[in-house]
Amino acid sequence: MSDLESQLPLPFREALAFLRQHRDPDVRIDAIDANFAYVWINNLVKNTPGEARGGWIRLPVVFPHANPHGLVTRDALMRSNGEKVIDGHNPAHDMCKPVSSMGGAHYYSWTWAGAPALNSPKHIIGVAQWYERRIRNG
């Protein structure tokens, strides 16, 4: 377990373990900033074959008792028709800074508004899928 990960509350660490077991063994914490952890998911699905998978989902350190907020990617996301995703797109936003040294350069300010309530560390699987859905729907 990394030093960063060891700082996180137990429910968050349980969520990470569940995510590694059921989704991506290479999940890691790359930054903690302003009550949010930047969780790198290596196999986050994108829309076009030319895009590398992966991105940093921003999860509150008190997950699952607060909601995800935002996604950071290395490259701008594309829609399946080749156009850029514009919904909530903020290139070079301050939210990228915690992972900018690793290439984080595009912030998507997506919120959990209107999505089902989260109350279990296991819900992190649905959260990862939700991000893929947001990417797909642009």
Next chain:
Amino acid sequence: MSTANQLSNVEHEDKDLHVIFVGDIEEKWHQDSAKASEIMQKAGVPDPSNFVLEALNHKGGDPVAEFQSGDTVHFEHKDRKFFRITPGGGGRS
């Protein structure tokens, strides 16, 4: 003759049977289509209104289509064997 009829019935039932998977949960449907809400409820989601059903290209694969609760899923269509349930909703700040 009776055995032949029974075999014929079995074949008929098999023809109408669609076995799908929602995550690891197996569902059997004796019809060619169903509402996404019904599929999600059968998989254990009591109130599927805030969720979407995603069709995958293979077990544990990538999503290729999504269905809102009120949408109809046609099992005979391509990539309608494996599904997952994903939270719906979402906004931006």
